[in-house]
Amino acid sequence: MAETTFPIRPIKRVTGVAAIRANKHWQRRIRRILSYAALLFGASLMLFPLLWMLSASLKEPWQIFSSPIEWIPQKWEEVPAGTTGQTLNLWTVQRNGQEQQVVTIGTRRYTNVLDAALLTALQTIPTDQLSAAVPQAVQIAGESITLNLRTDKAGKQVIALAKDGDNTVVATLDAVRGAIARLPLDVVNAGERDTFKVGATELKGRAVTTNGTKRQLLPIGPESELTVVAPPGMLAGVGFVPVGSLTAGGFAKVGGTEVKLYKVANDPTTYISISGGTWQPIINQEEVSAAAFVAQAAQLKEPASRVVQGIALPTAKFTAENGAPVDVLVLLGGTGESLVMPLDKAGSVRLARIGDLSTVRGDTFKGTPVRVQDGYSERGDVHTVMVVSEPRDMALIVPQAAVTDAFDVNPATLQRATHTALRFQGYREALQTKVGETYFTSFFRNSFALVLLNTLGHLFSCILVAYAFARLRAPGKGILFLILLSTMMLPFPVTLVPIYEIFRDLSAVNTLWPLFIRSFFGNAFLIFMLRQFFASIPRELEEAARMDGANIVQIIARVVIPLSRPAIATVVIFTFWWTWNSFFEPFIYLSSPDLFPVSVGLNFFRDQYGTIFYDRMISASVLSMLPLLLIFLFAQRYFIEGIQLTGLKG
Numbered sequence: 001m002a003e004t005t006f007p008i009r010p011i012k013r014v015t016g017v018a019a020i021r022a023n024k025h026w027q028r029r030i031r032r033i034l035s036y037a038a039l040l041f042g043a044s045l046m047l048f049p050l051l052w053m054l055s056a057s058l059k060e061p062w063q064i065f066s067s068p069i070e071w072i073p074q075k076w077e078e079v080p081a082g083t084t085g086q087t088l089n090l091w092t093v094q095r096n097g098q099e100q101q102v103v104t105i106g107t108r109r110y111t112n113v114l115d116a117a118l119l120t121a122l123q124t125i126p127t128d129q130l131s132a133a134v135p136q137a138v139q140i141a142g143e144s145i146t147l148n149l150r151t152d153k154a155g156k157q158v159i160a161l162a163k164d165g166d167n168t169v170v171a172t173l174d175a176v177r178g179a180i181a182r183l184p185l186d187v188v189n190a191g192e193r194d195t196f197k198v199g200a201t202e203l204k205g206r207a208v209t210t211n212g213t214k215r216q217l218l219p220i221g222p223e224s225e226l227t228v229v230a231p232p233g234m235l236a237g238v239g240f241v242p243v244g245s246l247t248a249g250g251f252a253k254v255g256g257t258e259v260k261l262y263k264v265a266n267d268p269t270t271y272i273s274i275s276g277g278t279w280q281p282i283i284n285q286e287e288v289s290a291a292a293f294v295a296q297a298a299q300l301k302e303p304a305s306r307v308v309q310g311i312a313l314p315t316a317k318f319t320a321e322n323g324a325p326v327d328v329l330v331l332l333g334g335t336g337e338s339l340v341m342p343l344d345k346a347g348s349v350r351l352a353r354i355g356d357l358s359t360v361r362g363d364t365f366k367g368t369p370v371r372v373q374d375g376y377s378e379r380g381d382v383h384t385v386m387v388v389s390e391p392r393d394m395a396l397i398v399p400q401a402a403v404t405d406a407f408d409v410n411p412a413t414l415q416r417a418t419h420t421a422l423r424f425q426g427y428r429e430a431l432q433t434k435v436g437e438t439y440f441t442s443f444f445r446n447s448f449a450l451v452l453l454n455t456l457g458h459l460f461s462c463i464l465v466a467y468a469f470a471r472l473r474a475p476g477k478g479i480l481f482l483i484l485l486s487t488m489m490l491p492f493p494v495t496l497v498p499i500y501e502i503f504r505d506l507s508a509v510n511t512l513w514p515l516f517i518r519s520f521f522g523n524a525f526l527i528f529m530l531r532q533f534f535a536s537i538p539r540e541l542e543e544a545a546r547m548d549g550a551n552i553v554q555i556i557a558r559v560v561i562p563l564s565r566p567a568i569a570t571v572v573i574f575t576f577w578w579t580w581n582s583f584f585e586p587f588i589y590l591s592s593p594d595l596f597p598v599s600v601g602l603n604f605f606r607d608q609y610g611t612i613f614y615d616r617m618i619s620a621s622v623l624s625m626l627p628l629l630l631i632f633l634f635a636q637r638y639f640i641e642g643i644q645l646t647g648l649k650g
């Protein structure tokens with residue numbers, strides 16, 4: 001018999017996607033990777049707002065809404081302005097290929113103009129035959145000047161000068177090169193409005209006097225800006241003076257721009273003003289509380305203005321009965337009586353920018369109306385300060401001779417000088433700012449009190465009712481249980497008005513009673529959940545307890561409750577969550593800020609000021625979320641176990 005042979009086929013090596021399909025181990029690994037990727041993606045979407053709030057609460061106010069988002073908190077570096085107690089922000093700029101830290105000492109805006117005496121060959125062209133204006137840098141007399149150039153139908157670059165109905169008056173770039181100049185905007189705007197003719201075309205511009213010569217100029221834009229900067233070392237000689245004591249001292253050339261100079265009365269030195277604005281004298285409230293008193297007008301003699309901590313403030317000599325005269329600072333003057341304090345006790349008198357005092361509130365001190373700012377932040381310290389005297393316009397000035405290395409830059413090239421730093425000041429300010437005549441810590445106290453009372457009420461009422469439905473025999477128990485569950489179908493607004501009227505008639509409005517007393521009468525959802533759990537407990541355990549002589553209360557306390565810790569923990573978590581986040585009911589029932597819980601207090605914190613301090617607002621929001629996060633992190637095992645058991649058994 002002939003031997004049968006079979007052809008041997010080469011084994012094909014499976015690679016790529018086919019190999020993965022054939023290998024179950026790789027399939028499981030890929031499914032696991034995809035599952036984790038999907039979970040991470042979903043978690044990132046859920047955690048994004050929380051992470052943003054946490055990072056924003058640790059940022060400087062200017063960085064909170066920066067675009068694009070900067071996740072790492074940065075602090076803007078500052079440098080002291082001499083001995084004035086003020087600080088200036090530092091900037092970085094590239095100079096000669098190296099990064100240098102500077103402070104700004106002046107900014108001047110410029111615009112391009114055409115000298116009417118040098119204008120010739122104007123044209124009138126239909127507007128639809130001109131392209132849109134495009135800013136372009138053009139070399140004029142060796143200087144780069146940006147002009148708004150258009151292109152006509154013939155492809156020539158032109159500058160639009162005026163409108164003439166559906167036409168535009170233009171001049172070619174080549175024809176006006178010699179007439180173009182760049183002048184400070186304030187100089188151009190200071191000129192009188194003027195009308196002049198170029199050929200048969202009437203144009204409107206300004207009559208400006210420069211270098212003693214009156215010129216007819218036509219502003220053509222665009223406007224530009226140059227900032228003068230200098231190394232921070234020049235701040236050692238900075239002084240603080242009233243704006244009214246400054247007089248114009250001309251200009252000093254710095255690069256391609258100028259910086260304005262000033263003179264102070266009876267001082268031959270020329271100065272540069274590096275910062276100005278309205279400032280308000282303030283003093284720490286603790287100093288006022290410790291040393292201030294009310295003096296009658298007859299007790300104050302020799303009123304005078306004296307420099308106190310570098311600030312000119314009203315003072316007087318106070319003479320008490322059978323006492324020696326004492327120099328006092330007049331904090332708030334009046335015709336009949338004044339609020340004063342000894343001059344040597346006023347060590348915290350200083351100036352504050354008026355913009356930092358936008359949350360000033362009214363108050364009284366020893367019967368005298370005063371204005372107080374809570375949570376005033378200054379170089380990392382937070383104080384409650386009182387506004388004294390009158391606001392005044394002040395300026396930080398530095399001698400021109402001290403500015404030895406100033407140069408001009410485009411402000412767009414300036415970058416903030418920053419370093420990584422966590423800022424906890426927002427939390428301190430949130431806790432130390434008075435909100436609705438109380439402090440934010442009072443809201444936490446009220447919320448915790450409501451959580452405790454509601455938790456006790458739910459545990460007491462829901463455990464008893466749930467055990468009765470789960471174990472006790474009674475006719476109609478099933479119908480009663482259905483009625484109980486049906487109460488969950490009632491919308492909250494339906495019951496709001498009648499319940500409010502009941503508490504109003506009981507004179508309980510604007511008290512905490514409406515916010516917790518109902519928990520002692522049960523909660524349908526929590527009763528249902530506990531009933532399901534209690535029904536899963538073996539009856540044999542209760543029968544054994546009865547044989548040992550235990551009554552129902554002892555069975556609940558010693559058998560049911562110890563075996564129901566996961567379900568009870570779930571009740572506690574739900575009660576904490578509902579009470580802590582409840583907003584509408586406290587908002588309806590409460591009107592006194594000292595009774596507000598965190599949810600309402602946070603909203604009041606936001607709405608009481610015309611200007612919202614987002615750093616304090618976000619920090620307060622993070623603090624309000626912290627208890628919920630902590631209780632879930634530490635009790636999540638009981639929470640998940642309780643949900644699983646009550647949902648699977650019964």
